[in-house]
Amino acid sequence: MRLARRRLPARIVVVADRELLKGRARQLGVALKVEEFPADKTTAHSPGSLMVRHVPLAAPAVAGRLNPANSGYVLRTLEVAADGCRDGVFDAMVTGPVQKSVIGDAGIAFTGHTEFLAERMGAPHVVMMLVGGGMRVALATTHVALKEVARYITGEGLERTLTVVQHDLIERFAIARPRIAVTGLNPHSGEAGYLGREEIEVIMPVLRKLRRQGFELAGPLPADTLFSPQRLKGYDCVLAMYHDQGLPVLKYASFGAGVNVTLGLPIIRTSVDHGTALELAGTGKAEIGSLIEAVKLAAELATRSRRKRRSA
Numbered sequence: 511m512r513l514a515r516r517r518l519p520a521r522i523v524v525v526a527d528r529e530l531l532k533g534r535a536r537q538l539g540v541a542l543k544v545e546e547f548p549a550d551k552t553t554a555h556s557p558g559s560l561m562v563r564h565v566p567l568a569a570p571a572v573a574g575r576l577n578p579a580n581s582g583y584v585l586r587t588l589e590v591a592a593d594g595c596r597d598g599v600f601d602a603m604v605t606g607p608v609q610k611s612v613i614g615d616a617g618i619a620f621t622g623h624t625e626f627l628a629e630r631m632g633a634p635h636v637v638m639m640l641v642g643g644g645m646r647v648a649l650a651t652t653h654v655a656l657k658e659v660a661r662y663i664t665g666e667g668l669e670r671t672l673t674v675v676q677h678d679l680i681e682r683f684a685i686a687r688p689r690i691a692v693t694g695l696n697p698h699s700g701e702a703g704y705l706g707r708e709e710i711e712v713i714m715p716v717l718r719k720l721r722r723q724g725f726e727l728a729g730p731l732p733a734d735t736l737f738s739p740q741r742l743k744g745y746d747c748v749l750a751m752y753h754d755q756g757l758p759v760l761k762y763a764s765f766g767a768g769v770n771v772t773l774g775l776p777i778i779r780t781s782v783d784h785g786t787a788l789e790l791a792g793t794g795k796a797e798i799g800s801l802i803e804a805v806k807l808a809a810e811l812a813t814r815s816r817r818k819r820r821s822a
Contacts, residue, residue, distance in 0.1 A: 519800040576788070585626070639675070644763070660695060
């Protein structure tokens, strides 16, 4: 098996078990040289090598098989990467997909990367945003059962979410005056209260308040007509009320090349836009497009952040 070599705009460090990586490379017939991190930053990266910050597995890993014994290992890799970003060892972190169920099977409370990193970094409010297909879509709620969504949408929460989105679009994405489209929760944005009153009682008061503070906000807009190329051209970001309101459209337009970005963290974190696909583990058939795009975006955001610090 031969893998196409790619130039990436970053010096990559993989946080993982070094023997696991070597074994998987042998399994796939990939020539791989593992270099230990930290290393001399002036040393040029050599083709076919991988810089690794070693974190040992708790138990042997078999491709495609879940093992709760290694759940702590998975979380430890996240801790090492996140702490390294916080301490200036790394400029940004890029995460792959994680199987939440096996972490739960190990008796560890875990709802996802976003929530885990928010707690680890002491971030008071974080927002999930996906980038792809020419769109940026942020979410007011994330991994919440549909029947619970309305209860989770509050005026205070919505205001905090929009404040984080506005801040990071300016600071991280260099958009001087972000234009944000906000969806309604109900069909037709509630149709003047006949199909639900969340737009009238929760969403609209927040939008009015933030507009007075200078935010450029449109909405609440019906989601079924907002996601058209002509309408989206007028906005830098869409804030959708729940996971399956905003993400199906973006993933249809960019699946395999979309990027998940966590807004509101003191560090830069991007991720792939897909799940674990356990049936593909160890086969060499998994698509890497989303991972490549996540690395590129993380590098872009990190470069912009460094330039901003230097000019401050």
